[in-house]
Amino acid sequence: MASNNGRNTSEIFEGQTLLYRHMFAFVDSMSLKWMVELGIPDIIHNHAQPITLKELVSTLQIPPSKIYHVQSLMLYLAHNGFFERVTIHDNTEGKEAYALTSASELLVKGRELCLAPFLKYCLHPTSVAPFNQIEKWIYKEDLTIIDMSLGCNYWDFLTKNPAHNKGFNEAMASDSQMMNLVLRDCNWVFQGLESVVDVGGGTGITSRIICEAFPNLRCIVLELPHVVENLQGSNNLTYVGGDMFKSIPTADAVLLKSTLHNWDDNDCIKILKNCKEAISSKGKVIIIDVVINEKLDEHEVTGLKRLLNVVMACSLNAKERSEQEWKKLIMQAGFESYKIFPLTGYLSLIEIYP
Structure with a gap:
């Protein structure tokens, strides 16, 4: 009926x-x-x-x-x-x-792989409450829901709120620990390199993992000065306070792990151009990020990627990207070619070459 x-x-x-x-x-x-x-x-x-x-x-x-x-x-x-x-x-x-x-x-505290800090940060009231503003946000030019809810952009809010910034860094560090599993299957990415700059590398968890796997590889973590000012390096790990929009230390390769999805296309092009200047003609940029591919991905994986795209759009006016969108950024930044490799359940590895 x-x-x-x-x-x-x-x-x-x-x-x-x-x-x-x-x-x-x-x-x-x-x-x-x-x-x-x-x-x-x-x-x-x-x-x-x-x-x-x-x-x-x-x-x-x-x-x-x-x-x-x-x-x-x-x-x-x-x-x-x-x-x-x-x-x-x-x-x-x-x-x-x-x-x-x-x-x-993955939520058991004290284990090598523990995502509890990431969960607690994402579900903190300060992180969740702004999403009540989506209806108003959609009509506001340029503003994010963070701008509307907290009165400043996300990165300024972290700078002004040390406790929240600490939670953010702990969350990102817990997520970066998952790189331990990744390196077991794709250590070829770093073979033959003498140096790599981890741009926007937070407190350096990913770089420490890389340094342990490749003791002869020199890693440089580039982060905002207030993030790295009290951090101690090691024989092959160095922290540099700086701004990826201004310059990036020279190296054989530049690593951008879950970095570019935080920025709109224009900002990503600026970052990638600085990456190109930091490497030689034989170097490469290594991107670890989401690549939306509905034709190849399982329905649940596509659902997660689409969900993350909404989070990035609302919070930062940024986005997750399809291969065509990545290709457009890469070419506009002046690179010649790229390759995409599956990495984890929802992340891909993109190598781009000058």
Whole structure:
């Protein structure tokens, strides 16, 4: 039976399900935040085996009136892939328990790969609240939702708020630790190089990983002076305070990890031109960033890339780019050629040559 809008009843209810799912999607993020704030991944990890609800609420000292609510959150997080529901046997009795998954293992504090700082920063009220301004933002020339909500651009806000800047650097550092996995599969990228400049390299986590993998490679981290002023280098790692829009230290290669997606096309061209001046005719620029490719990517991966594109657009008037958009930037900056390689679940590696 068709309704007055031409769709059958089944289609209408499918639409309602999709609509409600996204209307309440903020609960997904807040459930993750709750899980990390209570340290549940750490509790399960330290328990050394799957944990029952009774054991979990006892560890957390949850009031009896809230035990059901903890259960509802755990069941929902398990449904979304953050816990695995398993059966453990105590004598002859089987009990349901929760085990970590590959996703929640990344939230266990103190491990080499831990994205908890990144999650906490992204879900901080200061990071989330500006997105209530999207309706107004779309009509404002040049302004970002950060400009509208906080009264200044994102980078100025970090400079003016040391505590928030510290959280940002910790978040970026935790994300950069994932490079450990990447280097195992693409160490060929740095072979034959004597020096590399990590532009916008934050506190240098990525460069430290590269230095450990290639002890004979000299790494230079270029960052804003207030970011690197108290950081200590090593035999093959140096920190330089500067501005990538003005100049970049000379080296065999320049690394831009998740940097260019923070800037609009005009700014990216300026940065890339400075990169070209910093390397020799036999050098290269190494970009690690998102490349949107709906034809090749799985639906979920494209969804993540499109989501990140919205975040960058709203927050920084920047964007994630397709191969054609990357090609346009590269050629306008004066480079001759490029190659794109798959890197991680959602990041690609782009090598560009002068």
